[in-house]
Each structure stands twice: as structure tokens, then as C-alpha cells.
Amino acid sequence: MINKYPFTNNVIDCLDSGVFVIDKDFTVHLWNDYMAIRCQFTSDDIVGLNLLDCFPNLPRKWFERNIKSVFILKSPAYSSWEQRAYLFKFPHGRSVTGGVDFMYQNCCFTPVFGQDNNVEYICVTIKDVTDIAIATMKLKDTVMELKRINSxxxxxxxxxxxxxxxxxxxxxxxxxxxxxxxxxxxxxxxxxxxxxxxxxxxxxxxxxxxxxxxxxxxxxxxxxxxxxxxxxxxxxxxxxxxxxxxxxxxxxxxxxxxxxxxxxxxxxxxxxxxxxxxxxxxxxxxxxxxxxxxxxxxxxxxxxxxxxxxxxxxxx
Amino acid sequence: MKKSFNFTEDQRDYLQEICNIGMGQAGKSLSVLFDQYVTLSVPSIEIFSAKNLITTLKRLTPAEEVSAVRQGFYTHVVDPNICGESITIFSNTDFVQLARLIDLDDEVTSEVQQEMLLEISNIINGACLSGMAQQLSERIFTTPPSIIGQSIIIESLLNKEHLIWDYALSIKIQFIVDKHSFHCDLFLLMPDSSVKYLQDVLIRLVDKL
The missing domain is CATH 3.30.70.270 (Reverse transcriptase/Diguanylate cyclase domain)
Structure with missing residues (x-):
């Protein structure tokens, strides 16, 4: 990938979200620190390798379907914690107070266009929404309990x-x-x-x-x-x-x-x-x-x- | 159609044409995506006051219960040429057929059903909006889709008191895959300014003819 600014990679490593880039064969081209410190692959380890080979537990069919849709339709695809709790099973810091041992994630698959206006890469971002997920689930439980108590x-x-x-x-x-x-x-x-x-x-x-x-x-x-x-x-x-x-x-x-x-x-x-x-x-x-x-x-x-x-x- | 936005017949035809082209592209993309021949019906379009959304919806979809997905769209965050919210409505959805369509072999749980609704509406919405964007020489961004409700009655779909949109462009789409027919209704809700912008573009385009 052509890098417009020499410090872009550093900025990507500063982000409080998982960011990585793959091509249509699932070969990893970029892998930020956020990802690296949550799994056994550093950027040096994984760049050039096949993502699905490195993470055999990923929902393969789902992943292939969504990646394909981004390449063909040239518009983003999403995954929300409410339907799919996570894509990557990452640990989470709230195992004591939250009662969950993994990170709830919202993921976004964005097309990265090449010069011919075709999709060349896909940038995947992973957002930690564990706090929101826990709060939302607690709220749902509370509403159900209130409904019960009320009747x-x-x-x-x-x-x-x-x-x-x-x-x-x-x-x-x-x-x-x-x-x-x-x-x-x-x-x-x-x-x-x-x-x-x-x-x-x-x-x-x-x-x-x-x-x-x-x-x-x-x-x-x-x-x-x-x-x-x-x-x-x-x-x-x-x-x-x-x-x-x-x-x-x-x-x-x-x-x-x-x-x-x-x-x-x-x-x-x-x-x-x-x-x-x-x-x-x-x-x-x-x-x-x-x-x-x-x-x-x-x-x-x-x-x-x-x-x-x-x-x-x-x-x- | 509302008196403040009296679309002329030419403008309406042009808008219909833009939607047709957008849908044509969407159909082509969906065929490639699903590895099956996908036909999209010629969309029937209508512009009406957003206040009448529920009434219009009841006229367009005879089903008692529907599932709905919402998604925001915008050309710019500040002072956008076009922005709004799209609502995709599914009625009488056969989830088992839909699962077969997207080649799903998971058990069709309620979460899987929701995910299918999100996926399909994101695809249709994305295809339709990017088709339109291309015709209007704009770039349209979307927010992640979210479920408004699953198997809910039409009346509970929207909170009328909090409706911030003035107009709705409804695009009725039917998509047929192989011998299975699915249909959903796509509504693009937009504020006054966006419909005005859309009309200005249409006026320019019609003049060029």
C-alpha cells in the first residue's frame, strides 16, 4: 500500500480500536497494535499471511460472504454485538465486574479503493462495546423484572x-x-x-x-x-x-x-x-x-x- | 404528492429512471453476490409527507406484522446535500428460504434471523443508495444498520412525536431469486432540504435533456 504520510502507521497504532487491512484473498496487509496486544500475532508475524488460516475459529462462511459483498457492492458491511457477540474472541478487562470473559464487538468492513475505483482492500475496524453491551443487557433484564414485579x-x-x-x-x-x-x-x-x-x-x-x-x-x-x-x-x-x-x-x-x-x-x-x-x-x-x-x-x-x-x- | 414539492411529471420520470438504474445495478451486484440470478422488479416510487408514513405503509404492505431495519445515510455530516434515514420493511419473510439464499447453514435462531435482516437490508440499501449517488454525482455514506423491530405491528414502527424527517421517498422493491420471490419495501426518509436538493438536481438534469 502506498503510504501518504510516513507517520500514518504510528497513528494507526495509537487508535483505541482494532484496525487491520486484508485483500480479497484474506491476506493481511496491515495489523495495528490494538490487534497485536490482544492475540498472539504481531504485525510482523501476520502481515502476508492468510487471516482465516491464522484464526481458524472465525465464522468462515459469514466472513467470506461479507467480504465478498464489500468487494462487489463497494459499500461497507457491518457486524453488531446484538446479533453476533464478537468476531475475534478477545479477552476483556471486566471479567470481575461484568460477568463476561470476552469482548463484545461492533465491526465494520470498509472498502479501500484503488486508482481504478475498484475495491482493492478492505479495512476492518473492531470496536470494544462490552460496556454498552453489559449495560444494555442489564437494562433488558431490569425491564423484564419490573414488568414481572408490576404484574x-x-x-x-x-x-x-x-x-x-x-x-x-x-x-x-x-x-x-x-x-x-x-x-x-x-x-x-x-x-x-x-x-x-x-x-x-x-x-x-x-x-x-x-x-x-x-x-x-x-x-x-x-x-x-x-x-x-x-x-x-x-x-x-x-x-x-x-x-x-x-x-x-x-x-x-x-x-x-x-x-x-x-x-x-x-x-x-x-x-x-x-x-x-x-x-x-x-x-x-x-x-x-x-x-x-x-x-x-x-x-x-x-x-x-x-x-x-x-x-x-x-x-x- | 405534497403541494410544496410539486414534482413535475418529467422530474418524477427522471427520479424513476434514476431509481431504475440504481436497482438495475443492485440486481446485477446481488446476482454476483448470491451466485444466482436475481431479478429486481421495476421499483414503484412515491414521495409523501413523512407524517403519513404509517398510513402509506399500511396501504403498501398488507401484512399485519412486519420486521424493519433502519440505517442512516448522508453526503456530508455538516450541511449535507442529501441526508436521511432509510427503513427497510420485510413482511411475511420466509427465513428458511432467505437462509438458503445466502447459503447459511447455521440453525435459524432469532439472532440469525436478525442478522439476515440486517445483512439483506444493508446490501439492498447500499446498492440502491450507491446507484442513486452515482446518478447524482454524490458520495453517500451510511451508518451501521440496526433492527427497529421483529414481527411487530406496523403502528409501533415509528414514534410519530419524534419524527424529524419531513418527506419520505418510498421505493417498493421485489426481488426474485430463482423461483423464490422475496419482497421488501425501502423507504428513504429525508428532511425538507434534501428533497429540495434532489428536486434541484432533477430540474438541472431534465433541462439538459
């Missing part, structure tokens, strides 16, 4: 009210659109205040946790349960009619009250009052259905607790 009730690990309502709302609009069915079951723990007063709030918490576990285990995968508030829970049952809802409600009532919850070796008897309803053939509204199940739930409370009541059996 989960911390105590019971069930969906919280706002997230459950959103799911139910979607389900109801799906039901309206495709003329499907959905049932809704809401239940409330009986005499919960008494449990809290008698055994303490930690015991009350344990009761809610146990109820959540028991219900989740006995429900089908498609059923969606949430903690509606305090000691009140809600479940919607996709593709389930009123008879199905009555069966599930009774099943839930049994698994809640048949076995006491043990707290510090004390058996605490629990029960729940349950109300349920079912969607109609059209024009369903999620708030209206919740209100119906709630009405049935209060009817169950008023008729002596620990029982299931259908909204269609309530006097309204």
Missing part, C-alpha cells in the same frame, strides 16, 4: 388486581369477538379478620399464601387466578359455561376448607364464600361480570358463608 402480588405470587383485570378485559373482548364463553369465580376468605386477630398477621399471611398455592394447583393451566384485594381472590375460566364454573367453584371451596392451614404447629381452620357468573352470547362487559360475581359472593356471605352461589340464583 405480580408479592405475598401470594399470583397476578395482582390491575394485571389480572387487564387479562380478564382482553379475554372478555376475545369472547365478544369470537362468540366464545368465559366464566368468572370470585371468593373471599371467611372470618379472616378473626384469624389475624387471634393468631397474628403473619398467620393471616400464611393462610393467603397457602390458599394461593392450593388454588393454583387445582386449577387448569388455562384458568387465570389473581389476588383481587385483601383476602379476596378472582379466577376467570376461559371456554367454561355456568355448570363448569359451578363445578370449579365447589372444587375450590373444598380444597380450601377440607384441610386446615398449619401455622407454628397450630391447625387454623379456614373456609371461603364463593360467587360465580358466566358470559352471555354477546355484549359482555368485564366490569359488569365482576360486579355480578361480587353480588353472588355477597349473597354467599349472607346465606351463612362457606358456600358457592351463582349470580343467576341471586335476587337482584
Amino acid at each position: 405480580i402480588d408479592g405475598l401470594t405470587q399470583l397476578y395482582n388486581r390491575s394485571h389480572w383485570e387487564k387479562c380478564f378485559q382482553n379475554e372478555v373482548s376475545r369472547v365478544n369477538r369470537y362468540e366464545h364463553q368465559v366464566s368468572l369465580v370470585m371468593f373471599d376468605m371467611d372470618f379472616f379478620k378473626k384469624i389475624n386477630d387471634q393468631y397474628g398477621h403473619l398467620c393471616g399471611d400464611e393462610v393467603l399464601r397457602q390458599v394461593a398455592i392450593r388454588c393454583t394447583e387445582s386449577l387448569r393451566l388455562s384458568d387465570v387466578i389473581g389476588r383481587y384485594g385483601g383476602e379476596e381472590f378472582c379466577v376467570f375460566l376461559p371456554e367454561t359455561d355456568l355448570n363448569g364454573a359451578a363445578y370449579i367453584a365447589e372444587k375450590l371451596r373444598h380444597i380450601i376448607c377440607d384441610t386446615p392451614v398449619y401455622y407454628n404447629s397450630i391447625a387454623v381452620s379456614i373456609s371461603a364464600s364463593i360467587g360465580f357468573t358466566c358470559s352471555r352470547s354477546s355484549n359482555n362487559n368485564h366490569e359488569k361480570l365482576i360486579h355480578e360475581a361480587d353480588t353472588a359472593l355477597y349473597a354467599a356471605k349472607n346465606s351463612g358463608r362457606s358456600q358457592c352461589v351463582s349470580f343467576f340464583d341471586c335476587d337482584v
